[in-house]
Amino acid sequence: MQKLQTGKRPWSFYALSGFFGLFVLFLYGPMSAIYILSFQGPAGGLTFPMRGWSFHWFDALFRQQRTGDFAGAFTRSMILAVMVLLLTVAISVVAGLAFRRRFAGSALVFYLAVASLIMPGLLVGLGVGLTFQTLGVQTKWFASALGAQLTWTLPFGMLIMFAVFSRFDRAYEEAARDLGATNWQIFLWVVLPILFPGMIAVALFGFTLSYDEFPRTLLTSGAANTLPMEIWGMTTNVTSPALYALGSVTTLVSFIAIALALGSIAIIQWRRSRQPVGRKPSTKESE
Amino acid sequence: MKVSPTLASYLQIGPLLLVLLLFFGIPLLVIIAYSFFQFDGLDSIPAFDFVNYIDVLTSEVTLSLYLKTLYYAVVVWAITLLIGFTVAYFLAFHVQSLIWQMALLLLCTVPFWTSNIIRMISWIPFLGRNGIFNNALIGAGITDEPLEFLLFSDFAVIIAYVHLFTLFMIVPIFNAMARIDKALIEAARDGGASAWRIIRDIVVPLSRTGIALGSIFVLTLVMGDFFVVRVMSGSRSASIAMAMSNQIAMVQYPPAAASAVILLIVVSLMVAAILRVVDVRKEIAG
Amino acid sequence: MNPGDRRTAERGSIELAGVTKRFGETAAVRNIDLKIPGGCYCCLLGPSGCGKTTILRMIAGHESPTEGAVLIDGENVVGKPPVERGTAMMFQSYALFPHLSCMDNVAFNLKVRGVGKAGRRARALDMLDRVRMKSFADRLPAQLSGGQQQRIALARSLITNPRVLLLDEPLSALDEFLRLQMRGELRHIQAEFGITFIHVTHTQMEAIALADMVVVMDQGQIEQAASARDVYDRPRTGYVAHFMGGQNVLAGTVTGRQTGTVIIASGKKNITITAPASAPGVGEQFEVAVRRDRVRLSRAPSEAADAGVNGVSGRVAAIEYQGTWLKVSIEDACGEGFVANVPDGEFFADPLTIGDPVIARWDAEQLHYLVTRSVKVAEAAAAAAAD
Numbered sequence: 001m002q003k004l005q006t007g008k009r010p011w012s013f014y015a016l017s018g019f020f021g022l023f024v025l026f027l028y029g030p031m032s033a034i035y036i037l038s039f040q041g042p043a044g045g046l047t048f049p050m051r052g053w054s055f056h057w058f059d060a061l062f063r064q065q066r067t068g069d070f071a072g073a074f075t076r077s078m079i080l081a082v083m084v085l086l087l088t089v090a091i092s093v094v095a096g097l098a099f100r101r102r103f104a105g106s107a108l109v110f111y112l113a114v115a116s117l118i119m120p121g122l123l124v125g126l127g128v129g130l131t132f133q134t135l136g137v138q139t140k141w142f143a144s145a146l147g148a149q150l151t152w153t154l155p156f157g158m159l160i161m162f163a164v165f166s167r168f169d170r171a172y173e174e175a176a177r178d179l180g181a182t183n184w185q186i187f188l189w190v191v192l193p194i195l196f197p198g199m200i201a202v203a204l205f206g207f208t209l210s211y212d213e214f215p216r217t218l219l220t221s222g223a224a225n226t227l228p229m230e231i232w233g234m235t236t237n238v239t240s241p242a243l244y245a246l247g248s249v250t251t252l253v254s255f256i257a258i259a260l261a262l263g264s265i266a267i268i269q270w271r272r273s274r275q276p277v278g279r280k281p282s283t284k285e286s287e
Numbered sequence: 288m289k290v291s292p293t294l295a296s297y298l299q300i301g302p303l304l305l306v307l308l309l310f311f312g313i314p315l316l317v318i319i320a321y322s323f324f325q326f327d328g329l330d331s332i333p334a335f336d337f338v339n340y341i342d343v344l345t346s347e348v349t350l351s352l353y354l355k356t357l358y359y360a361v362v363v364w365a366i367t368l369l370i371g372f373t374v375a376y377f378l379a380f381h382v383q384s385l386i387w388q389m390a391l392l393l394l395c396t397v398p399f400w401t402s403n404i405i406r407m408i409s410w411i412p413f414l415g416r417n418g419i420f421n422n423a424l425i426g427a428g429i430t431d432e433p434l435e436f437l438l439f440s441d442f443a444v445i446i447a448y449v450h451l452f453t454l455f456m457i458v459p460i461f462n463a464m465a466r467i468d469k470a471l472i473e474a475a476r477d478g479g480a481s482a483w484r485i486i487r488d489i490v491v492p493l494s495r496t497g498i499a500l501g502s503i504f505v506l507t508l509v510m511g512d513f514f515v516v517r518v519m520s521g522s523r524s525a526s527i528a529m530a531m532s533n534q535i536a537m538v539q540y541p542p543a544a545a546s547a548v549i550l551l552i553v554v555s556l557m558v559a560a561i562l563r564v565v566d567v568r569k570e571i572a573g
Numbered sequence: 574m575n576p577g578d579r580r581t582a583e584r585g586s587i588e589l590a591g592v593t594k595r596f597g598e599t600a601a602v603r604n605i606d607l608k609i610p611g612g613c614y615c616c617l618l619g620p621s622g623c624g625k626t627t628i629l630r631m632i633a634g635h636e637s638p639t640e641g642a643v644l645i646d647g648e649n650v651v652g653k654p655p656v657e658r659g660t661a662m663m664f665q666s667y668a669l670f671p672h673l674s675c676m677d678n679v680a681f682n683l684k685v686r687g688v689g690k691a692g693r694r695a696r697a698l699d700m701l702d703r704v705r706m707k708s709f710a711d712r713l714p715a716q717l718s719g720g721q722q723q724r725i726a727l728a729r730s731l732i733t734n735p736r737v738l739l740l741d742e743p744l745s746a747l748d749e750f751l752r753l754q755m756r757g758e759l760r761h762i763q764a765e766f767g768i769t770f771i772h773v774t775h776t777q778m779e780a781i782a783l784a785d786m787v788v789v790m791d792q793g794q795i796e797q798a799a800s801a802r803d804v805y806d807r808p809r810t811g812y813v814a815h816f817m818g819g820q821n822v823l824a825g826t827v828t829g830r831q832t833g834t835v836i837i838a839s840g841k842k843n844i845t846i847t848a849p850a851s852a853p854g855v856g857e858q859f860e861v862a863v864r865r866d867r868v869r870l871s872r873a874p875s876e877a878a879d880a881g882v883n884g885v886s887g888r889v890a891a892i893e894y895q896g897t898w899l900k901v902s903i904e905d906a907c908g909e910g911f912v913a914n915v916p917d918g919e920f921f922a923d924p925l926t927i928g929d930p931v932i933a934r935w936d937a938e939q940l941h942y943l944v945t946r947s948v949k950v951a952e953a954a955a956a957a958a959a960d
Contacts (some may be wrong), residue, residue, distance in 0.1 A: 012482065019374070020378075027398050028398065029413070031409045031412050032411050033419055091303050092303075094303075098298075103300075109300055115309060116311040118554070119311070119315075119511075122513055123547050126314075151310050151311045154303060171666050171668035174662075177684060178633065179682040179688065181681075194672055208401070211402075212402040212403060214514065215511075216407065220414070229350065262393070271713065272672060273407075
């Protein structure tokens with residue numbers, strides 16, 4: 001636990017890194033088994049050993065009817081995830097702006113959001129489903145499921161925006177105002193660009209949380225399935241490695257989204273670096 | 288149009304408030320309302336009847352379900368706390384560079400952004416009779432017969448929960464630890480404290496808000512889960528939420544609603560108990 | 574704006590008339606009257622919480638006074654947004670937009686005014702050249718050092734063609750060496766552009782090095798507004814004398830009067846001092862200042878020795894070497910500490926040690942009479958009654 005004085009690390013460092021390594025293995029190991037098994041040969045079963053390598057089960061996934069409406073579910077999940085992404089970013093950013101000031105009821109809204117985060121998804125789904133039923137409106141994936149998913153993503157977005165705004169120096173806005181900018185110009189040219197990496201993080205949460213969301217969506221998506229529901233349907237009567245193929249495909253989509261988001265943030269941050277802002281200069285001073 | 292700052296705040300908070308009220312607040316009220324309805328086997332009849340509550344509270348099944356679910360919750364909480372604390376401690380105090388801290392934390396977080404269900408079922412080929420683990424054990428000569436208890440058992444359920452939810456412990460605890468002034472630790476070491484002393488007397492108290500937050504997350508997630516239990520126990524075990532999901536599937540809404548309300552009360556009590564011990568408001572507010 | 578445009582020396586004159594600013598119940602500044610001539614380098618000096626930043630922000634337009642008027646070139650600007658006042662502010666953290674290059678930062682005001690891209694670029698580069706930062710045009714603020722960032726911040730403000738430039742502790746975040754260097758740059762730019770500079774600081778030496786006019790503040794009130802020389806050499810009150818350093822303040826109650834002198838009880842001692850023209854009566858408060866480098870030390874037989882008129886006796890408590898002079902702190906000489914700054918040659922001719930009894934003497938001409946606390950209290954009471 002000591003700072004490196006002589007460059008020598010204590011034994012506890014190695015013990016703890018070993019532990020950490022095991023933990024990472026614990027996290028990624030089983031998933032990797034799935035990815036490998038999705039390339040199972042046509043004669044292969046649900047577990048090891050591998051009987052040959054093939055794309056057979058990916059093929060089966062895309063073609064066969066009895067695996068369910070994979071293509072449709074996938075499309076719906078993607079569209080829903082994008083909608084949730086956009087709404088979450090817009091609503092979280094604006095809410096973050098609101099919370100910068102004290103106003104009556106701000107604590108109430110905050111606790112409401114936190115409660116929404118903690119409430120079990122099944123209950124949210126039940127509530128929304130019953131509400132729609134009471135109103136006589138059909139539950140639809142793009143309406144009731146959308147709303148139910150937002151109760152899960154918005155609190156995350158709000159918390160991220162809190163963290164982002166707490167580091168946001170109000171001096172930037174004052175400087176912009178001093179230079180003559182209107183409120184709108186300040187928002188577009190100063191606030192939004194600085195918030196942008198945070199917004200990408202919110203977008204990532206919004207997309208992935210929606211794309212993988214299950215309990216809330218189960219009871220609110222109406223007649224049409226989302227992808228997680230398709231997966232769930234396949235787990236209850238698992239018959240072939242096509243399920244694993246589905247797992248690989250859907251995880252690939254998630255990884256692409258993650259890579260895009262983290263990559264953009266990394267690029268932006270690398271360009272802008274950390275702000276020393278006039279503090280005791282390092283060796284950069286060369287006047 | 289010049290808008291006053293207060294009005295601007297209300298307009299800006301409006302969408303969030305609207306969504307939360309429409310899809311959380313009102314549904315909650317609807318559930319409470321339904322819990323007082325009557326159920327005749329087919330339809331829900333609006334009423335103000337405590338029959339559902341009486342049924343749930345006097346049933347033995349309810350008690351055993353709660354005990355089972357609480358058992359899972361407490362065991363998972365303890366394990367995730369141990370692992371989460373250790374990992375967070377490693378990241379916060381042993382990893383020197385900020386970049387590595389972030390990178391390793393991201394490494395732990397990435398699985399969170401993939402499908403929970405997939406991550407859960409990925410344990411099946413791993414723990415099964417012909418699974419990787421058993422084959423490895425047999426291959427290494429440790430056992431002759433595959434270990435049956437690994438899959439479709441409480442063990443499997445708990446492993447899956449730990450796999451899915453440890454991250455919820457790591458992140459808040461790490462955040463809290465990262466805020467501890469390193470000078471405190473050095474001062475303690477200067478004073479001759481051993482590492483264990485420092486952990487016990489400094490790190491744990493100063494990261495208690497993170498521990499509380501993580502505990503709240505893990506406990507509520509386990510208490511409210513219905514699909515991990517079903518799949519990983521091979522439908523041999525059950526939980527409160529699972530029983531509820533069965534009732535919902537059979538359109539027994541009023542009883543399900545009453546169950547839901549009781550579950551909510553229990554979970555709220557657990558959260559309130561944790562908050563009584565640790566004041567978390569500062570932590571959330573930044 | 575060109576250096577040759579300094580024809581109208583009146584441009585950028587500022588007047589605060591009866592300005593009060595309240596935050597809730599507390600008044601950050603109360604009933605301030607101040608006149609700053611155009612083209613002047615003015616420093617607002619005081620400790621944290623004295624109100625100097627509040628005044629700066631009210632002139633800038635980022636705060637509005639609760640009462641009173643703020644006039645720039647004779648026109649009351651209260652209620653006007655910053656951009657319409659002809660003022661520009663440089664923030665303590667510089668607040669350079671982190672996502673924009675230096676050139677885009679400098680050109681920001683031009684973009685707001687709708688100047689086309691080519692025109693913006695040309696004028697921004699020109700201004701960058703004036704502050705010798707042209708080669709950094711495409712860099713981001715995070716890639717610059719503190720001093721470089723300050724120049725960009727200056728350029729960004731100056732391109733708006735202001736009459737008044739307001740600087741909020743611009744040098745506080747820099748290290749010692751850089752601070753001295755940037756000090757010179759600020760003075761140079763002010764002289765070149767002829768703009769009124771209002772510079773907030775809590776460092777006395779910085780203020781007197783830079784300013785034509787120093788405004789010493791405490792607890793929302795102006796203690797003294799005068800030239801740097803006057804503030805240092807002829808402080809108006811005990812507070813200013815203490816704050817500026819370099820002075821000994823002898824304060825106490827008058828216990829006796831003789832021809833030409835008064836005797837005050839200060840601490841455990843009675844001190845006899847040449848009286849001013851309007852001598853205070855017995856029982857009144859009396860305060861006087863003597864510069865630390867204008868006292869002569871000599872050894873005393875004991876610490877209770879009689880120092881005579883215009884002298885104090887005491888015991889050496891501490892000695893600090895400061896290069897060309899030594900700071901000799903004397904205790905039990907008067908109510909507060911007494912300090913003598915002794916030139917090094919003189920000191921080392923007969924070095925003192927801690928504990929030596931000494932007498933410190935000064936000439937009557939070196940005395941500077943201060944406005945006493947009771948007078949100030951009376952003034953404040955009159956002001957409060959007029960509210």
